[in-house]
Amino acid sequence: MERQGGFRDRVDSMLEEFLAERESFYLGTASADGRPYIQHRGGPRGFLKVLDERTLAFADYGGNKQYISLGNLSENDRAFLFLMDYPNRTRIKIWGRAEAVEDDPALLARVADPGYRDGKPERAIVFHLEAWDVNCQQHIQPRYTAEExxxxxxxxxxxxxxxxxxxxRLRALLPEAQPLAG
Incomplete structure (x- = not known):
């Protein structure tokens, strides 16, 4: 990694294209005392949106009503995104800070997916990118969706x-089977 000049700190075209193809990722957060938590997030392809070169966001729809990630973000905004592309054996790690935004109709409209869960998110999770990296392919076993x-x-x-x-057709050309002589 260091031979390549360190972590990247802005969205480039490669990352933007990668994000546009994802249907899921893992969101890592931690409580104020550092207790880690990871949550799978899924949605339509490209639901993790690039707002600008340092900001990502996604619509947050009602789920299991545990609110663990939201609780963690309310007291510790450090967050981590872990994204996998199993068919191409690629993983991307993104570090940053995240916040829940409920009172910005323009932002909510921008991250909403109209055809998904009535298109009305409860909030947006805005992720302020600090660094990202592409991990090596070692040990990633290819997996494919039914669609793929x-x-x-x-x-x-x-x-x-x-x-x-x-x-x-070939069977039709064969003479009728004769009983074997015994």
């Missing part, structure tokens, strides 16, 4: 159908 596998599966389904049809 569908093109390959469709090709296999087509091939199977063609082979079955060919098999039926």
């Amino acid at each position: 596998l569908e093109p390959a599966l469709e090709g296999l389904r087509t091939e199977i159908a063609e082979l079955r049809a060919e098999n039926a």
Whole structure:
């Protein structure tokens, strides 16, 4: 990492493109006394929005009503995002500070996804980026969603159908089976 000049502190085109493809990430927070907590966040592809080169945000919809991350952020704004791209064996770590914003209609509209959960978030979580890094690929096992596998599966389904049809045509050319002499 240090040979590459250290951590990056601004969103560049690579990070922006990476974020636009994510459907989930992990949000790490800690209480005032340092007790860590990690929470999975999911939504439509690209729901973690780039507001500017140092600011990310996402819509926060009602969930399990535990409010652990929100409680942590209310007393300790340090936060961490961990994002995985399993098919491409890429992970990105983002350090910064986060805040919950409930009273900014323009921001809420900007981060809302109209087709997702009625498009009305309870709040926005705004993440002020301090540093980010791409981790090595070592030990990342590729995983694929059903959507990502569908093109390959469709090709296999087509091939199977063609082979079955060919098999039926070839069987039709064979003479009737004769009983074996015993």
